Amino acid sequence: MHIPDGILPVPVSAGGYAVAAAATWYSLRKINQKENPREDVPKAALLTAAFFVASWIHIPVPPASVHLVLNGLLGAVLGYFAFPAIVIGLFFQAVMFQHGGLTTLGANAVIMGLPALAAHYIFRLRNLGDRWNRTKVAVLGFLSGSLAVGISVAIFIAVLLTNLPSQLDAPTEMTAIYALAIAHLPLMGIEGVITTMLVLFIRRVRPTILDGV
Amino acid sequence: MHTKAKFIIGLATLLALHLMLSMPIHAHGVRIHHTVDVVVEITAAYDSGEPMAGAQVSVYAPDDPSTPWLTGVCDDEGRFSFAPDVSRPGTWTVRVRQAGHGDIVYISVGGSSDTSGRASGYAPLQIVLMAVCVVWGSVGTALYFSRRRR
CATH class of the missing domain: 2.60.40.10 (Immunoglobulins)
Structure with missing residues (x-):
């Protein structure tokens, strides 16, 4: 799901940067409005590291293989910190491992970061009624983890399909894109389960971690 | 992916x-x-x-x-x-x-x-070392911000 350099035309890359900058600004503003903006920084730093490393965990889904994204998990647990965390994680992935690229950093931040914010909004629904109802936390955790991957794949496909270069054989490339999208369906389930396990663990061990979110 | x-x-x-x-x-x-x-x-x-x-x-x-x-x-x-x-x-x-x-x-x-x-990129050991550095940077950030306020 990381788009490398040289795939997107310049206006799309620039647009990606613009949207990513706006989302970062909005997230930081929301963080600044908190009582103690620094409180959640340690959590965000650790999950940035998890996001950074997660892209190496490959899950073979024949005929392709996909890797963990964890953007839904970051959104659910970090709230507005998720977007800056993902931008930083993507930056390190791009400069150190050429996974993604610097010109497409904005576009990739949109692809993975905006769904993280969506996951945050989904997981926040638990505040309606009993906040720590076990079933509710589990279901919302699963939904935020899996839907974030789903939305990411949807944005990824939309960006690619609207920017197919003319020298490519379009039907072949589209088939490849759809195949990649289908390969992500199991990943949605996997990330949903991972997010559920983590939020249930936090709920049992130290629910205060999720207080600020 | x-x-x-x-x-x-x-x-x-x-x-x-x-x-x-x-x-x-x-x-x-x-x-x-x-x-x-x-x-x-x-x-x-x-x-x-x-x-x-x-x-x-x-x-x-x-x-x-x-x-x-x-x-x-x-x-x-x-x-x-x-x-x-x-x-x-x-x-x-x-x-x-x-x-x-x-x-x-x-x-x-x-x-x-x-x-x-x-070139085919970095050797696996280099990749692991680089990843460890980034992770340690994150852990360090976490430790810094979680230190007790005086």
């Missing part, structure tokens, strides 16, 4: 394919013409090691970077080979792409016979 595709330029060196001999019968003089055809073979794989089977390849000549000189598809092992036109020396560009993943390699043809391509 695939990680970024990486090319291992397996070998782009020349295979001397045709040795064309011409021997006129009428005199004792002998003339030998020979041409050397350069064949470039690329091997494209995702950095999970999986070959980019069926990926689309476009090859661009040095003097025309916008229209593909040749297009084709990688085989099941992610290999693609072509013989560039040696009369157009310079840097040839090869793009490989599949489902939004891909990369570009530059291959110099003619003039000197050396070829260049992107």
